Every structure is written in C-alpha cells, then in structure tokens.
Amino acid sequence: METIKNYLDNVFAALPKTDELFKLKNDLLINMEEKYNELKSEKKSENEAIGIVISEFGNIDELIGELGVNLHEDEMNFPTITEEEVKNYMTMKKQTGILVGIGVFLCITGTALLILITTLVDEGIIGRGFSEDTGYMIGLITLFVMIVPAVALFIYSGMKSERYKYLKKGFNVPLSVKSLLQQRYNGFTSTYMVSLILGVCLCVLSPVSIFAASVFGDTASIYGVIVLLIIIAIAVFIFIYYGSIKESFTFLLRIDNFSKENVENNKVIGAVAAILWPLAVCIFLVSGLVFNKWYINWIIFPITGILFGMFSSVYSIIKKRKD
Incomplete structure (x- = not known):
C-alpha cells in the first residue's frame, strides 16, 4: 500500500498544487487501494497486486486529459516530447558539457603556457639568445595552438545543441516522464552540491600557490600564477560539466533559472x-x-x-x- 502512495506522490510532485489535482490524487488513491484490496482477496501476491494496480491506473496523462483538467493554458499548444527525446537531450547536454569544459580548460591552460614560456625565455632557461619579443611570440603561438581546438569544440558543441533549439519555444513533458525526471534530479542534487563545493574550494585555495611561490622571490611568484591558472581551469571544468547536467534537469522540469x-x-x-x-x-x-x-x-x-x-x-x- 505504501508503494502505491509513494508512486502517486512522485507523479503528482511535478504537477501544480491545485485543489482540482489534489482531489484527483485522493480519488485515485482510494480507487487504487480498493483495487489493491480486491486483488489481495483473490490471493494475488503483493508485488502482483501493486503491478496490476499501477498498470491500470498508472497513465495519469490520459486520465487528466479525459477529465479535462487544464494544467497550463499557455502550454496547450506546445508539442509533447517523448521519453526518448528527453534521454537524447540529457545525453547531448552531458556531452556538450564535457566538450565546452575541455575547450575552456584549453583556453585557460593556454594562457598559463603563454606566461610560462615567456618567463622561461626571459630567464634564459630555454631559448638562450632569444629576444624578449621572440619569447612573447612563441608564447602567443602556443596560446593560439591551444585556442584553435577549443574553438572547434565550442562550434561542435553548439552544432549539437542546435538540434534541440525548437525546445526553447516551449514544450510539454509527459507526467510519468516528468516524475522520473524529478526523482533523478533529486538524486543528482547531492552530486552537484559536492562538485560545487569542490570547485569553489579550488578557486578559493588557488591564490595560495602565488603566496607560496612568492617566498622564493618575485620571479617565482609568476610560476605561482601558472599553478593558479591550472587550478582555476580544473575548477571551471567541474563547474561547466556538472552545471550542464544540472541545466538539463532544470530546463526539462522548467524550474530554477528556466x-x-x-x-x-x-x-x-x-x-x-x-x-x-x-x-x-x-x-x-x-x-x-x-x-x-x-x-x-x-x-x-x-x-x-x-x-x-x-x-x-x-x-x-x-x-x-x-x-
């Protein structure tokens, strides 16, 4: 019995809290309990009874449509996306999160390499005999070499996202799918919080590299900046990747920023x-x-x-x- 109640709670959690839907939920619960007790009296096992009840009453979308319950008047003309489209969209967001994250990582580390190469040339550690301008030029070339694949990743991820541009005009998600999405989002929240805390901690601690390096002199502090940029690059990748996954949930559920x-x-x-x-x-x-x-x-x-x-x-x- 508790399983049936939990099922209804999860389904209706994604719906507006209206009196009409509250009454519908209570009526459904009563009918499902009656059917469950009837099946149990026929010597059905608990799992069999629950399975039959949910299969008979489980299509809440059709039931709401038959009863003429109007959830959102302004969404009536929006297309309803399928469960497969939802899965594909979330997969796309995860992939583009990785691609964009790597692209930004390359841009930031490219800047770190620019500083590193310029410093090494200035100190004569590499390219002895090179002028200061030559050092800058080598550093800039390295930076652009890192930026080129980053831009390619940005363009490719944008092209993958373009396929789902039509969703920005509005869409409806079947209630059963929305309920599953809500459950998955609730489970992902703790993972996202950990990633957020980790990224913030990395950003807060990154200046320590400069302080530590400055103990060995002003020149050494430059190497601290390089380490800082690499740490920031890692933190930004974490933000982008997990943020992209979170965004897929919030976009489909139309919550938070969406x-x-x-x-x-x-x-x-x-x-x-x-x-x-x-x-x-x-x-x-x-x-x-x-x-x-x-x-x-x-x-x-x-x-x-x-x-x-x-x-x-x-x-x-x-x-x-x-x-």
Missing part, C-alpha cells in the same frame, strides 16, 4: 556576464604581461565574481518587486 519568471532575468544577466568576464580576463592579461603585476592581479577574478553576484541578486530582487 522557470517562466526567471527566463527574462537570465537574458539581462547573461548579457552582462558576456561583457564583464571577458573584460576581466583582458585586464588580468594586460596587467600581467605589460605591467608584470602577476603577484596581485589574481584578485581581479574574485572581485569580478563578487560584483557580478551582487548585480545578479539586486537585479533579480528589483524585477520581482516590479512584477
């Missing part, structure tokens, strides 16, 4: 992020390569993150008050 009230907010916040973060990277590189401020310019990223977080929060609060 709820209707947040979609408009995300457009503005995303536009600001598209300008702010590249600008922060440019300032970081210019201050390091031109003014040799590697020992302190790492602080650009935490400051940018704090300011961006403040903007996002304030903007969201203002929008909610206006609405």
Whole structure:
C-alpha cells in the first residue's frame, strides 16, 4: 500500500498544487487501494497486486486529459516530447558539457603556457639568445595552438545543441516522464552540491600557490600564477560539466533559472556576464604581461565574481518587486 502512495506522490510532485489535482490524487488513491484490496482477496501476491494496480491506473496523462483538467493554458499548444527525446537531450547536454569544459580548460591552460614560456625565455632557461619579443611570440603561438581546438569544440558543441533549439519555444513533458525526471534530479542534487563545493574550494585555495611561490622571490611568484591558472581551469571544468547536467534537469522540469519568471532575468544577466568576464580576463592579461603585476592581479577574478553576484541578486530582487 505504501508503494502505491509513494508512486502517486512522485507523479503528482511535478504537477501544480491545485485543489482540482489534489482531489484527483485522493480519488485515485482510494480507487487504487480498493483495487489493491480486491486483488489481495483473490490471493494475488503483493508485488502482483501493486503491478496490476499501477498498470491500470498508472497513465495519469490520459486520465487528466479525459477529465479535462487544464494544467497550463499557455502550454496547450506546445508539442509533447517523448521519453526518448528527453534521454537524447540529457545525453547531448552531458556531452556538450564535457566538450565546452575541455575547450575552456584549453583556453585557460593556454594562457598559463603563454606566461610560462615567456618567463622561461626571459630567464634564459630555454631559448638562450632569444629576444624578449621572440619569447612573447612563441608564447602567443602556443596560446593560439591551444585556442584553435577549443574553438572547434565550442562550434561542435553548439552544432549539437542546435538540434534541440525548437525546445526553447516551449514544450510539454509527459507526467510519468516528468516524475522520473524529478526523482533523478533529486538524486543528482547531492552530486552537484559536492562538485560545487569542490570547485569553489579550488578557486578559493588557488591564490595560495602565488603566496607560496612568492617566498622564493618575485620571479617565482609568476610560476605561482601558472599553478593558479591550472587550478582555476580544473575548477571551471567541474563547474561547466556538472552545471550542464544540472541545466538539463532544470530546463526539462522548467524550474530554477528556466522557470517562466526567471527566463527574462537570465537574458539581462547573461548579457552582462558576456561583457564583464571577458573584460576581466583582458585586464588580468594586460596587467600581467605589460605591467608584470602577476603577484596581485589574481584578485581581479574574485572581485569580478563578487560584483557580478551582487548585480545578479539586486537585479533579480528589483524585477520581482516590479512584477
């Protein structure tokens, strides 16, 4: 009996909390319990009885349609995607998360290699006799060699995502599939939290490499910056990969950032992020390569993150008050 109740709870968890659906859920539970007791009286085993009950009453989508329950008027004209489409979309998001994560990792490590090669040439460790400009040129070539496959990965992942562009116009997910998605999302939440904590810890601890290296002199602090960038690259990969998986759940379930009230907010916040973060990277590189401020310019990223977080929060609060 508890299995039947849990089944209904999971199915209706993904539905709006309306009086009509609450009554429907209670009526279903009563009918399913009656059928269960009837089957038990016929000497059916518990597993057999539960299986028969769920198979007879389990198609909640059809039942809601027959009863004429209107869940979302503005979604009536949206296409209903199949379970196979849901699986394919989630697989695509996982794959593109890996591709984009690797691409960003290559870009950041390419910057680290640029700094490393330039420093090694300047100190005469490699390329003795090379001029300072030659060192910069070799470093830039290495950076572009890393960026080229990264761009290819970005383009390829974008092409894979393009296949599901039609979903942005709106869609409906069958209630049974939505219920399974909700269960999987609940199970994934703990994994996502661990990845988030790990990534944040790596970012917070990354400046330690600069402090540790600076003990051996100003020149050594540059190597600390290189280690910092590699640690940041690992953290960013973790954020992108697990964030992409989480995004697949929230998009299909239409929750968090993909709820209707947040979609408009995300457009503005995303536009600001598209300008702010590249600008922060440019300032970081210019201050390091031109003014040799590697020992302190790492602080650009935490400051940018704090300011961006403040903007996002304030903007969201203002929008909610206006609405």
